[in-house]
Amino acid sequence: MIDELMKKRRSVRRFRKECPDRQQLLKLIEAAVTAPSASNKQPWRFLIVSNRDVIADLAAAVRDSVDRIAQHIEPESEAAFRAYGDYFTRFENAPVVIALLFKSLTLLSQLSGESMPVADRERIQRMERDSGLMGVAMAAQNLLLVASEMGLGASGMTGPLVADDRIREILDVPESWELAAFIPVGFPAEVPPVVERKPAHRVITWIE
Secondary structure, eight states, X not given: OHHHHHHHOOBOOOBOSSOOOHHHHHHHHHHHTTSOOGGGXXXXXXXXXXXXXXXXXXXXXXXXXXXXXXXXXOHHHHHHHHHHHGGGGGGGGSSEEEEEEEOOOOSHHHHOOTTSOHHHHHHHHHHHHHHHHHHHHHHHHHHHHHHHHTTOEEOOBOGGGGGHHHHHHHHTXXXXXXXXXXXXXXXXXXXXXXXXXOOGGXXXXXXX
């Protein structure tokens, strides 16, 4: 049952050394691309990285960005930030890192005339970008659920995006695409504990 799968899924950050095979990775992407998307534009691409040198370069770029940012954190908060920043490179020991890309949904903005108020134009641009981001986010959830069902470990990571510029260079991301997240994937070397979730009644506002 899908509800049981959602409840048992855990974010895995420690992996065994062996790499999932190409068919297993393909199955993850096949699950991802069944996700819904605005106007069915399917605004996603998946870069599957298993080259150890490339993964090391990505981690080094993220670490450099964390160090640079830390220089501008208030001294009393720097240690806490660095501890948080350590999570941003947890992908480096995974045998595979999947980089998720997305494009904005450019429909209304192409139809907009010059007379359109700036505020409306900005709202349309935000909506179009968020439509692309929502699409790839739903694809990511599909991927994570199927990874769990297959006995693979994975987690969704946006922390590495502090090095968005360097990541784009390393992975040769085309200018028209944006980075959404990393998903490290592999065979789990840990069994993460159950994490408490807020009950549904605490996050609902009924408007009737």
